[in-house]
Amino acid sequence: MKLKTIIKYLFIAVLAMQLVSCDNKETIDSPFNATPTERLNAQQKELNDALESSEFGWKAIYFTDTTQLGGYTHVFKFKAGKVDMASDFDDDTAVYSSEYSIDLGSTVSLVFTTKSRIHLLSDSNNYPIASLRGKGYKGDFQFLYYGQDNGQIIFKTNRSFEEVRFVKATAQDWTDLAKNRAMIPNVVGATTRPLFRLLETNDGAKISKFDFNFTGATRFAKANSIETGSSVSYNMGIAYTPTGILVNPAVKVGTQMLSQFTYEAATGNFIATGTAGVTATIKYTTQPLVLTDDYKPLLAGNPLTRFAYIAANLATAPSNSLLCNNLLNAVNANLPSTQKINRITFYFNDGGFGSYIQYTFTGGKGALYHNVTTVEDPVNKTIILKHVSWDNGSEPALLKDLDKELMDPKGLYVKKESFRITFSNTIYTFTTASNNFRLTTYAFQ
Missing domain, CATH: 2.40.128 (Lipocalin)
Incomplete structure (x- = not known):
C-alpha cells in the first residue's frame, strides 16, 4: 500500500475516533438522557435546598379562590422535614411546628403532612359562609413545584391549580402578621x-x-x-x-x-x-350611590307586604351592619339565657291592623308589637316609620336602642338585593339614613 494511502486511512480513523469521543461526551452530559426518576430526584433536591436556604424562611399570600375568597398570609421556616409556620387566618398569629415532605409523583410536590395553620384553609368542615358548607376555604396542603423565578419559588395547588408564590421572608414578616390583623x-x-x-x-x-x-x-x-x-x-x-x-x-x-x-x-x-x-x-x-324605588310598595294604599329578619338564618348575613349586630346582641344579653330574639317582622298595610313591627322571642317570651304609619321622602327615596303606639302600652326598655334605629326620623333606605341566603326568598335590606345600621330580611309577598 502506498504511503499516501496509508496516511489517508490513518487520518480517517483518527477523525472517526474524535467524532465518537464527542458523541460519547454529549451523551454523558445531556440532561435528556437522564431517566425520569433521575430528573425528579434532582428537582426534589433543588426544592429542598431552596426551602432551607432562606435565613428567615418564606412568605406566601395564599388566595384560594379569587372568585369568592380573599388571601391569607403564611410564613414558613423549613428544616429537615420540620416546618415552623404562622398565619393571619385568625388572631392566633403564634408560630407552630409541624412536618412536611417533598414527594415524588408525576411531579415534585411540597406536602404539609401534619396538622398546621395552612390546614385551616383545606378543612371542608371549616367554612366562612353557608354557601361554602362542605367546601371550607377551598384551600390545599399539597403544592406542585414549578421551578423558581427571580428568587421566588413557584407552586400550583394540587386541587385547583392556583398559582402560589413563596418569596423570601424577613424577620419583620413574622411580626407583621399581628399588624395584618390590626388592619x-x-x-x-x-x-x-x-x-x-x-x-x-x-x-x-x-x-x-x-x-x-x-x-x-x-x-x-x-x-x-x-x-x-x-x-x-x-x-x-x-x-x-x-x-x-x-x-x-x-x-x-x-x-x-x-x-x-x-x-x-x-x-x-x-x-x-x-x-x-x-x-x-x-x-x-353618606348615602347609597344608587337610590332605588324599592320602598314604594311599602307605602300606604298598597297591598300587604311582609319582611322578616329570622335569626336562625340571617344572624350571620354579611349584609347586616356591625351596629345592627351589636344592637341585636345587646337585646339578647339582657334576656334570660333561655330566651333570644328570633324574628323582627315588618307588616305593611295589613288590613285593619295597618303597619307595624313585630318582635318575637324564643323561650316562651311573648311577642311585642310597635304600631306605625309610613311617610315617604321622595327626594332622598326613604320610607319614614312614624310611632303610633305599642300594644302593651309603652316602649319596652329592652328594645329601646334597636327600635330607635328603625324609627330613624330621616327614614330607611329599602333595597331589593340580588343575592340569596339559604332559601329562594328575595332579600331586602333596611338601612337607616342617619346611621350605619342595616338589617337583612326575607321578603314574604
Whole structure:
C-alpha cells in the first residue's frame, strides 16, 4: 500500500475516533438522557435546598379562590422535614411546628403532612359562609413545584391549580402578621364611619364610581359601576397588610393594574396610586350611590307586604351592619339565657291592623308589637316609620336602642338585593339614613 494511502486511512480513523469521543461526551452530559426518576430526584433536591436556604424562611399570600375568597398570609421556616409556620387566618398569629415532605409523583410536590395553620384553609368542615358548607376555604396542603423565578419559588395547588408564590421572608414578616390583623377593623369599617362605600377610579382623564361592598367573613369585595349602561365591575379577594390591603385580581384603571392599597387613617380611605395621575380609592359616602324605588310598595294604599329578619338564618348575613349586630346582641344579653330574639317582622298595610313591627322571642317570651304609619321622602327615596303606639302600652326598655334605629326620623333606605341566603326568598335590606345600621330580611309577598 502506498504511503499516501496509508496516511489517508490513518487520518480517517483518527477523525472517526474524535467524532465518537464527542458523541460519547454529549451523551454523558445531556440532561435528556437522564431517566425520569433521575430528573425528579434532582428537582426534589433543588426544592429542598431552596426551602432551607432562606435565613428567615418564606412568605406566601395564599388566595384560594379569587372568585369568592380573599388571601391569607403564611410564613414558613423549613428544616429537615420540620416546618415552623404562622398565619393571619385568625388572631392566633403564634408560630407552630409541624412536618412536611417533598414527594415524588408525576411531579415534585411540597406536602404539609401534619396538622398546621395552612390546614385551616383545606378543612371542608371549616367554612366562612353557608354557601361554602362542605367546601371550607377551598384551600390545599399539597403544592406542585414549578421551578423558581427571580428568587421566588413557584407552586400550583394540587386541587385547583392556583398559582402560589413563596418569596423570601424577613424577620419583620413574622411580626407583621399581628399588624395584618390590626388592619381588619379599618377594612370592615368602624361604627363611627358612614355605612356606605364606593370605589372611585381615576385614569388621568375620567373619574368613575362603583358601589363597593365588602364581606369580612370571606375577605371578598364586589364593586359595580353606577353609570347608566355600564356593566363594568370588580370582584376582588382581599389580603390584609400592615399598611393596608392587597387585592387580587388587581383593579385595572386605564392600562394600569393596581393591587396595593394604603390605608389613610384620617379619612378611612384606602388608596392605590399608579403613574400619570392614575389612582383607585375605596372611600366612604353618606348615602347609597344608587337610590332605588324599592320602598314604594311599602307605602300606604298598597297591598300587604311582609319582611322578616329570622335569626336562625340571617344572624350571620354579611349584609347586616356591625351596629345592627351589636344592637341585636345587646337585646339578647339582657334576656334570660333561655330566651333570644328570633324574628323582627315588618307588616305593611295589613288590613285593619295597618303597619307595624313585630318582635318575637324564643323561650316562651311573648311577642311585642310597635304600631306605625309610613311617610315617604321622595327626594332622598326613604320610607319614614312614624310611632303610633305599642300594644302593651309603652316602649319596652329592652328594645329601646334597636327600635330607635328603625324609627330613624330621616327614614330607611329599602333595597331589593340580588343575592340569596339559604332559601329562594328575595332579600331586602333596611338601612337607616342617619346611621350605619342595616338589617337583612326575607321578603314574604
